[in-house]
Amino acid sequence: MVSFVCVSDQTELLPEVVTYSRSLVPGTRVLAVLFSSLEDERAAELTEYGIDTLFIAGVSSQKLSSASAASLIAQVLPGDTEAVVFASTKFSKEVAARLGGKLDAPFLTECRSVELTTGGAVVSRMVL
Numbered sequence: 652m653v654s655f656v657c658v659s660d661q662t663e664l665l666p667e668v669v670t671y672s673r674s675l676v677p678g679t680r681v682l683a684v685l686f687s688s689l690e691d692e693r694a695a696e697l698t699e700y701g702i703d704t705l706f707i708a709g710v711s712s713q714k715l716s717s718a719s720a721a722s723l724i725a726q727v728l729p730g731d732t733e734a735v736v737f738a739s740t741k742f743s744k745e746v747a748a749r750l751g752g753k754l755d756a757p758f759l760t761e762c763r764s765v766e767l768t769t770g771g772a773v774v775s776r777m778v779l
Contacts, residue, residue: 658686668683686720688710
């Protein structure tokens with residue numbers, strides 16, 4: 652089964668990232684990583700959005716470097732991960748760049764749409 656990993660440093664954005672990821676491939680297994688304190692009561696409600704596994708880093712992004720966050724994500728990635736989808740925040744963009752380098756994989760930011768095909772993915776971005 653295909654796995655998507657969804658990442659956010661803002662609890663309120665994670666449901667959107669998960670919902671979008673599930674729309675790309677129905678039935679996809681979703682692992683989510685949230686950079687938030689363990690005291691965040693809203694985190695317990697996140698499984699209602701169809702997250703199969705939720706990792707809460709236990710530390711907010713304000714107290715964590717992007718390199719440390721990328722290392723943490725790399726450690727929890729399942730072997731069948733098809734894509735890592737980040738919320739569009741400053742911290743997430745920094746982590747995505749570091750994770751891409753760590754995994755020797757491309758990364759794209761500010762994507763407007765994604766379509767998965769048998770040969771890969773077609774991504775639309777706004778270009779100025």
